[in-house]
Amino acid sequence: MSKSTNVNPDLQREREKCSFNITELTNLLDGGPQMTEERRRREATVLNEGIHIEEVPSEYLSHKEKYELAVKKACLLFKLIRRLQEEENTGMESFRAVLGGTLGAAILQDGSPLTLHYVMFIPTIMGQATVEQQAYWIGRAFNLDIVGTYAQTELGHGTFIRGLETTATYDPKTKEFVLHSPTLTAYKWWPGGLAHTANYCIVMAQLYTNGQCHGIHPFIVQLRDEETHMPLPGIKVGEIGAKLGMNGTNNGFLGFEHVRIPREHMLMKNSQVLEDGTYVKSPSSKLTYGTMMFVRVVIVKDMCNYIAKAVTIATRYSAVRRQSQPKPDEPEPQIIDYLTQQHKLMVGIATAHAFQLSAEWIWNMYNNVTAELDAGDMERLPELHALSCCLKAVTTADAAECVERCRLACGGHGYMLASNLPITYGHVTAACTYEGENTVLLLQTARYLVKAWQQSSGGNELPPTVAYLSRVGAGRRSPPWDNTIEGIIRGFEVVAAGKIGLCVMNIERRQKSGLSYEDAWNMTSVQLTQASEAHCRVFILTSYFEETERLVKNASPELREVLLQLVDLYVVYWALQRVGDLLRFTSISERDIEKLQHWYEDLLTKLRPNAVGLVDAFDLRDEILHSALGAYDGRVYERLMEEALKSPLNAEPVNQSFHKYLKPFMQGKL
Amino acid sequence: MSKSTNVNPDLQREREKCSFNITELTNLLDGGPQMTEERRRREATVLNEGIHIEEVPSEYLSHKEKYELAVKKACLLFKLIRRLQEEENTGMESFRAVLGGTLGAAILQDGSPLTLHYVMFIPTIMGQATVEQQAYWIGRAFNLDIVGTYAQTELGHGTFIRGLETTATYDPKTKEFVLHSPTLTAYKWWPGGLAHTANYCIVMAQLYTNGQCHGIHPFIVQLRDEETHMPLPGIKVGEIGAKLGMNGTNNGFLGFEHVRIPREHMLMKNSQVLEDGTYVKSPSSKLTYGTMMFVRVVIVKDMCNYIAKAVTIATRYSAVRRQSQPKPDEPEPQIIDYLTQQHKLMVGIATAHAFQLSAEWIWNMYNNVTAELDAGDMERLPELHALSCCLKAVTTADAAECVERCRLACGGHGYMLASNLPITYGHVTAACTYEGENTVLLLQTARYLVKAWQQSSGGNELPPTVAYLSRVGAGRRSPPWDNTIEGIIRGFEVVAAGKIGLCVMNIERRQKSGLSYEDAWNMTSVQLTQASEAHCRVFILTSYFEETERLVKNASPELREVLLQLVDLYVVYWALQRVGDLLRFTSISERDIEKLQHWYEDLLTKLRPNAVGLVDAFDLRDEILHSALGAYDGRVYERLMEEALKSPLNAEPVNQSFHKYLKPFMQGKL
Structure with missing residues (x-):
């Protein structure tokens, strides 16, 4: 208080x-009193960092500046969380304590382009990858060698998941999946952090193998070069535009032009595709x-x-x-x-x-x-x-x-x-x-x-x-x-x-x-x-x-x-x-x-x-x-x-628009 | 269509x-069909001017840029209306036809800093000024020699008009009114166009003369120099900040530090203050x-x-x-x-x-x-x-x-x-x-x-x-x-x-x-x-x-x-x-x-x-x-x-925040 x-x-x-x-x-x-105590201590620690303090309030920034501020804040906040994790040896608990509730939202007023990395990318790998896959990916994701997001919704398809159009077709010759967006409405649309932040993504796509469709499955796809951050060939990625709110979340679109990924990039804890293309079904579909x-x-x-x-x-x-x-x-x-x-x-x-x-x-x-x-x-x-x-x-x-x-x-x-x-x-x-x-x-x-x-x-x-x-x-x-x-x-x-x-x-x-x-x-x-x-x-x-x-x-x-x-x-x-x-x-x-x-x-x-x-x-x-x-x-x-x-408008007694438009207009010279 | x-x-x-x-x-x-015809013709004329077309959609602009765009659009639109008035010899009718309904709003998406000049400033002069006052002000306002607005609401006072605090005290020695904001809550707050657009304003203030308060009356006050647009001495003016919507309206605040205006600047069609300070009451209070x-x-x-x-x-x-x-x-x-x-x-x-x-x-x-x-x-x-x-x-x-x-x-x-x-x-x-x-x-x-x-x-x-x-x-x-x-x-x-x-x-x-x-x-x-x-x-x-x-x-x-x-x-x-x-x-x-x-x-x-x-x-x-x-x-x-x-973010494949924040963060170097 x-x-x-x-x-x-x-x-x-x-x-x-x-x-x-x-x-x-x-x-x-x-x-309980000790919970109040803990919450207050946490709030003091985090807010003392001053990450939430804005030189110019974000409502005065342009859309692009808002994104840049959101990236800065998110990086500083997650850096702090990493420090707390090390200091307190708490693992994921630090995330929940800082990001859950009102504290994280107070710092990331406009939403954050890194949230889905922690809230969807890592948990999906933990829940749907095999042990070997987890060994490979989880460490990289935790260390932030890669930044990920989760892409399910498409431009033309939301609630009805079976209607998704993105395809992942298995090619047994090369042991690869080919990801493709057959139509404009198949473009992924909405995932936070997808536009300009993430370099990897879990993509939900219709799995085809041996000429048969087996429904929606998760795949890890690299979107951008890890060094240059440039989109990879065949990847059409960008942001979906300004929204009513949460303009810091960097919601993106994503289309594929026959993009090839290794077979191992399908998350196979539940269903699997074997090397020869054989599909092995998940024992239960309710697990998700x-x-x-x-x-x-x-x-x-x-x-x-x-x-x-x-x-x-x-x-x-x-x-x-x-x-x-x-x-x-x-x-x-x-x-x-x-x-x-x-x-x-x-x-x-x-x-x-x-x-x-x-x-x-x-x-x-x-x-x-x-x-x-x-x-x-x-x-x-x-x-x-x-x-x-x-x-x-x-x-x-x-x-x-x-x-x-x-x-x-x-x-x-x-x-x-x-x-x-x-x-x-x-x-x-x-x-x-x-x-x-x-x-x-x-x-x-x-x-x-x-x-x-x-x-x-x-x-x-x-x-x-x-x-x-x-x-x-x-x-x-x-x-x-x-x-x-x-x-x-x-x-x-x-x-x-x-x-x-x-x-x-x-x-x-x-x-x-x-x-x-x-x-x-x-x-x-x-x-x-x-x-x-x-x-x-x-x-x-x-x-x-x-x-x-x-x-x-x-x-x-x-x-x-x-x-x-x-x-x-x-x-x-x-x-x-x-x-x-x-x-x-x-x-x-x-x-x-x-x-x-x-x-x-x-x-x-x-x-x-x-x-x-x-x-x-x-x-x-x-x-x-x-x-x-x-x-x-x-x-x-x-x-x-x-x-x-x-307000930046109040920084000058006379705005340039007076000389540029208003005065000429008043004098009949516009 | x-x-x-x-x-x-x-x-x-x-x-x-x-x-x-x-x-x-x-x-x-x-x-009726002829009304449809007329409306469509009007829409075609106005929209053909292209004033509504935005190079970059306004939602991507900063707050300040939004204002500047709104001034530009408003000037161009009102210039067009003046032209139509002359061509069609219709007077105020052209304003209603263009600004009423959906057409004006389509061009001035975010609201306009000039609207109150036409909707409140001019009509109030017409309704509450004496014939002599009208002769002096109306022409200047119509010609846009001056741009005005209307200030009633205060920071601490809205609906309850009797509670307004701004005072206008008559000084019979100089035959002037002294306008003053005795408190912070007395600051005018909200009027459209007040912040950086208008150079004149109708101010509603508590009238004091001969030691007596006579309630709220309208006064015309000059706010800014007609040439330089600089605020005049004793005038504290600026914008109230970003809002949920209508960020082109340039809503402003206004405080007075003992600002003197001539007696003739009180609008006296109804009540009057004579040279010696005598107050003459309006015959009816319901006229407004x-x-x-x-x-x-x-x-x-x-x-x-x-x-x-x-x-x-x-x-x-x-x-x-x-x-x-x-x-x-x-x-x-x-x-x-x-x-x-x-x-x-x-x-x-x-x-x-x-x-x-x-x-x-x-x-x-x-x-x-x-x-x-x-x-x-x-x-x-x-x-x-x-x-x-x-x-x-x-x-x-x-x-x-x-x-x-x-x-x-x-x-x-x-x-x-x-x-x-x-x-x-x-x-x-x-x-x-x-x-x-x-x-x-x-x-x-x-x-x-x-x-x-x-x-x-x-x-x-x-x-x-x-x-x-x-x-x-x-x-x-x-x-x-x-x-x-x-x-x-x-x-x-x-x-x-x-x-x-x-x-x-x-x-x-x-x-x-x-x-x-x-x-x-x-x-x-x-x-x-x-x-x-x-x-x-x-x-x-x-x-x-x-x-x-x-x-x-x-x-x-x-x-x-x-x-x-x-x-x-x-x-x-x-x-x-x-x-x-x-x-x-x-x-x-x-x-x-x-x-x-x-x-x-x-x-x-x-x-x-x-x-x-x-x-x-x-x-x-x-x-x-x-x-x-x-x-x-x-x-x-x-x-x-x-x-x-x-979206300007989509103009570049990699945003600068990657090099500035994200990459250093990923490499543990932030």
Whole structure:
């Protein structure tokens, strides 16, 4: 925490009236005091290096300069990580500690062209190369003799992996694979670091051998000369152009003109091509699910961080900003005193908690399932997959909404890049698309839910996260409405079950009317995405509620009270957001709804005095927030002016365009 | 329409199966064939100048270069407008024709530093200066002897105008006003063109004379030397820094250190300060409402344009993009064949129509009310004000959602700036904040609605746009549900009335429990914003439905059918979005809801074959769409690659950062 001596008095007053111990909450969110200690020490070590300090803020640079700055920062940061690895002898752990969470992102604001080397290139070799291949490649990759990336998506093909067009055809005469891009749409498109940074790449391509296609397999391909960095013959590589955000990631395109690589460059831990071209199939095709699910769990954790950041910025700003005069003769109130503003902020704070606890829950499940997998038990894999799909979709969509709501809650100043809210949104909204587009993911979960529903109707027992389907089952409106938190969560179970049931009915009805299953599915797919979302709400509400109940057992009474208020707020908020669903599928009454509304307004008022304390507890250093509106000291206006003065346009009183265009124009001489 | 010979065959097929005449719809949207003709001629004239063509796309430039490009473009565009004015002898009409709508925005992608000169500086002089002042200033401004802007908002003060801090103190000894910024928060902040472009400015400041404050008044202040463009003594001027979007607008800050201006520089059409310092009050304070409302109506029209643009891009892309393989042995379908995709696109098309017709309706009302005002009749002013507030809030929020939904519907490619969707979002979301922050505006409408409700309860007759409050009044659930378009719209009236009634009840209840009216209002304000939005929905649904019914009377049967389908889609979509409200306040049943859902799905299927025809009818030239994904010819992938190759990073095979950072880093020598 960066404490300034000169704190805005309104913000100071907020901190004084906080009812709980802020450090206690920080420790709880970190997972214990020693974890807080460790995180803070790590942050101090890394930030003391000053890699994050920009001479000219990167938003004023050209696209090309942004890339060059990103390379510089990434090299310095990874150099630091290597040093830490040696000093602390921690191996990959140092990467996770520095790059995971908010710290790495604070330094690599615009993304980094080296991230995929560590996050995809090395792990893919570790996961899919044979022992001999690993011996050859891993050391070179770790030592950075080579810099790699991972190329799967193509210009014309994203989500549907089977549709990829790049081919790798085995030539038994030379014992080589020939990589080729048969069309423009076959060009690889998007991989980070691919454009001008990486000299090697893992390429996913359709494997052809002995005239037969065996589907998508991974190959290591050299792209650039190791000395000169010039693209090798037959390699068409470049960058894909400017994006909404993350312009430091150096996303690239890659096309092949009959490029030959040795047979040994196919990663053969699973499937193999023998010297004579014989294809030996992988024993299981589900083994690659693991990384995908791991990445999705990481995304959920990222979403907590982004929300925490945005809501810290907006809440502190709302305590400093004053506006209007509802009562004559009284000063302009802090805008956080407006209920509409509390409505925009408080649910953000609760969402950060809810997602963190949901992420921990699914993280544990992931570890259990992985352990079971290693023991050959794949039973819970589909359940985990279904859960990770909808959770990724719902948390990224909610996070985008939260961050954007926070930005808009800061009025015009939220539109300034100096607020750091637009850039945060750029990162969050990207997550709605990458690693599985959200609508596609919701439909994957829906497929599992429909199956579970049918199994349940068939009298089969269901896995834990869908067990409620059997419990609340077919009977609509059956249980009397219970206007408590537990009652609302049970209500959401009834809603989810009701929606899934309705989807199944609609699909069957459409099949009976003559449609194929696929067409009936498609016609019902809008409803299916909604059913899938409803299922995910059940999971988030349940895990947030249950995990908080568990956590607060050891908390002080003051903290317990506020954490439970936040859970209440979150659950009641969602009940009001989904009141139509509750009215359709449960026996909630108009009187219950009006009570919920008052409960909600009452909770906002109760949480209001603790708002700043709650965001302080996220313990995000000023360097991590990187926001003129959100700094710990609340010197909002001073910082906005300081940031403005950094604009290169302000370095000269008169810009050259005056002489070049404006004056001639005014004089009619242009 | 820019027709290429080489159209993507999928897109070609879409056009062939369109059931209606596209030109007929274009004419109808334009207001007649001669209007289409005129617009096209205007577009051709302006675009032939080539001002919009960028050597290097502006997204690759530095912040400073972006400004310089914006000045150049703005000067060239306004020079062209001057030429057209002379050639066609049209006066201000040429400005509106070129700058209004989509044409000006297509050239000034990033906003323009000269816009406020025309949109605020000149109109304010025209509206608030005396005849003598106009004689002096208007000519100079029109001739561009001076370039001006308009400064109201301050660093610490936005919506609440009475809170502005800048002072203008009259000194009768010298017959001057002294302009001063007493604090940092008093600095003017945001005005477009203020930073480095304008040399004059209208400044809104607290007028002090004879020791008394008389509130906010307008003053003309010279900022820069007319020859050298250097800031004058006591003037602190500069730019506020980079923003989410519109980085060509040159938004500036402005502080005064006891800057003296002649008495004649106060705009005195309304209030005056006499030589001896005597203050003479304006006869009416409502006269300035006009411009504010005018601007809001213009915003609604802008929102149509942005939505039309985004939905054209996303729909054409969805016809070209193919993905997945739901049925084995069949090719990957066009993604527009997925119901979930239709769900994202079709409501956007309908929204553009709905907003256009709502904008026309309120435009007519605005003109009537202005005419009444001129005749001294102010009766409908509050009603118009209330309607313009909520309509600005709801249409900007809906437009932001529509545009973002379109962007996400294009997957990863929507994240590319080459799609033009991120930049479009940047413009639209800005409108949620400027010219009245949306939550504040909704609460202004709510204040009117509460008053109307109380008048109605008192038996008074209500103005037309709120007359439904008396009609559906207090009785809840009274009329039997009618599952038709008219029935749904009546249902929305019941909802809005129910919500307003509930708000009034809650405010009164809270007052009875001891709260002041202001606190009771604040505690109910979340509900009040929702009531206000519900009222706005009634207006939009009604005007869209009624105006379409009127319009299609003269349309061909084919066009009539599809336009009515779109109205149905829009109304049913909103019924399903607001099903909770309908269940709470009307007698709609679960069976009705399921019917609505099927009706909706059925409408999507019916509209599907006409999707491309419908967006073609918006008749947005490729130069206006400015999108690799949305061009008329559908050469999506070719254009994406062409755009990528324009990146300056792709001009060199090896970027200097390799030698400077990456290679030393890899060799452990960094």
